[in-house]
Amino acid sequence: MHTNDVISSPSKGSKTKEKILKTSLKLFSTKGYASTTVRDIAGAMGIKQSALYNHFKSKDEILETLISDLTSSAIVTIFEDKDSQELYKQGKSVLMSIATIFKLLSFDAQNEALFKLLMQEIYRNERIREIYNEYFYQENVKKLSGLFFMMMQNDMIKSSDPLLLANEFFSPLFFYQMQVSLLKLDKKSTSSVVSLFEKHVDYFWDMIKIEKQTTLF
Amino acid sequence: MHTNDVISSPSKGSKTKEKILKTSLKLFSTKGYASTTVRDIAGAMGIKQSALYNHFKSKDEILETLISDLTSSAIVTIFEDKDSQELYKQGKSVLMSIATIFKLLSFDAQNEALFKLLMQEIYRNERIREIYNEYFYQENVKKLSGLFFMMMQNDMIKSSDPLLLANEFFSPLFFYQMQVSLLKLDKKSTSSVVSLFEKHVDYFWDMIKIEKQTTLF
DNA sequence: TATCTTAATGAACAATTGTTCATGAATGGA
DNA sequence: TCCATTCATGAACAATTGTTCATTAAGATA
Numbered sequence: 001m002h003t004n005d006v007i008s009s010p011s012k013g014s015k016t017k018e019k020i021l022k023t024s025l026k027l028f029s030t031k032g033y034a035s036t037t038v039r040d041i042a043g044a045m046g047i048k049q050s051a052l053y054n055h056f057k058s059k060d061e062i063l064e065t066l067i068s069d070l071t072s073s074a075i076v077t078i079f080e081d082k083d084s085q086e087l088y089k090q091g092k093s094v095l096m097s098i099a100t101i102f103k104l105l106s107f108d109a110q111n112e113a114l115f116k117l118l119m120q121e122i123y124r125n126e127r128i129r130e131i132y133n134e135y136f137y138q139e140n141v142k143k144l145s146g147l148f149f150m151m152m153q154n155d156m157i158k159s160s161d162p163l164l165l166a167n168e169f170f171s172p173l174f175f176y177q178m179q180v181s182l183l184k185l186d187k188k189s190t191s192s193v194v195s196l197f198e199k200h201v202d203y204f205w206d207m208i209k210i211e212k213q214t215t216l217f
Numbered sequence: 218m219h220t221n222d223v224i225s226s227p228s229k230g231s232k233t234k235e236k237i238l239k240t241s242l243k244l245f246s247t248k249g250y251a252s253t254t255v256r257d258i259a260g261a262m263g264i265k266q267s268a269l270y271n272h273f274k275s276k277d278e279i280l281e282t283l284i285s286d287l288t289s290s291a292i293v294t295i296f297e298d299k300d301s302q303e304l305y306k307q308g309k310s311v312l313m314s315i316a317t318i319f320k321l322l323s324f325d326a327q328n329e330a331l332f333k334l335l336m337q338e339i340y341r342n343e344r345i346r347e348i349y350n351e352y353f354y355q356e357n358v359k360k361l362s363g364l365f366f367m368m369m370q371n372d373m374i375k376s377s378d379p380l381l382l383a384n385e386f387f388s389p390l391f392f393y394q395m396q397v398s399l400l401k402l403d404k405k406s407t408s409s410v411v412s413l414f415e416k417h418v419d420y421f422w423d424m425i426k427i428e429k430q431t432t433l434f
Numbered sequence: 435t436a437t438c439t440t441a442a443t444g445a446a447c448a449a450t451t452g453t454t455c456a457t458g459a460a461t462g463g464a
Numbered sequence: 465t466c467c468a469t470t471c472a473t474g475a476a477c478a479a480t481t482g483t484t485c486a487t488t489a490a491g492a493t494a
Binding site for chain 3: 016047048050051054055
Binding site: 029030034035123124126129133137160161164165168172186199200203207 | 378381
């Protein structure tokens, strides 16, 4: 047998460590990183702040761990398990399922908190910006571009700039998601915005699809 | 003559007061409100922190003043001086001028800082959320809806849901503006995103306009 | 049982925070 | 000139910050 280099041990310790991360995420996403104290985090867990330092060597390390988790989070893996080669054949329905993933993000507390953390710290934290840009924006826009390109090749949609199309499809989804998270903060109704996710896809597809010549021959 | 109830005096004091606001905005938008100390602000101005309290009774009051200024800022008055009744007649060009206003926001340091402040504090500050939603989002979407409605009535664009159209037109502009401000932080090139403002209008108008029957009669 | 590791505690720390206040210089109006 | 106002200063404050550390309890391993 060989020794284990990983800092934290399994069994019980990791449970506390995960609870720290979970509690920190909740607080960071609500009050912001700078306004959240280690006493806040410990207090919310029912332990003393000194206990945190058995699991993380600083407050910063907690944030960094949360940021690292971002890369494997659902909010940056929209296309994840999809077979990108054959995807275009599904036509409109693949767009709808992407929009649905966006929509559902706001309904999982963990994902919503990650999104709020990202939005609040993105201007101050270069690493978050990097992850957002690389894994979230660029990655998805690139895949969308490829998707639209294939659809054009196969005469499913009108010919135009695939990259522009990708941005035009992506940006409303992002915006609507932000709107939903803002409305929820004030406990306002989100239904009208939530319905925009599907309306966006309907509208978007109607605009780009190639009209079928219904009864010409 | 009657006495003046306003707290601050004119002449010299107001100049310092304005400098405090300007310096605070710069720092708040860069480091965030919570991470900016009154010593930071005073230091950046070359005065001592106690001097600030001759002009504002707290750090919070500085932020509140900046927020109040938001309502009269350029970033919430896209439609401002336009005659909304006759606006629709301009067709595509009115959309282009709106997009240009968005685009130019990022090029004025003051406006960009206001936008960044808004984005960073919107999750923590209910007042900012209120201003954003009421003066920025609702106001502009409402006016855009009216605009598209009139265009439909006059057979300039295809008939559809004006409110959806307004959101579809607005959200990419907002998103692209955010992208620009993020790229600038890392001193990356913004040209490809900046060009999206105009491409968005071109694409959008092409999609909604009613095709002119060129040579049928 | 004895030993080692893990993790929680309470107390303390140095630094930093927002804010107050008495003092004094400068300014402008009477 | 005298007076009142405006505003910057330096020193100080109480509170809060992130972090450290010796101690201890609990659990696993031998």
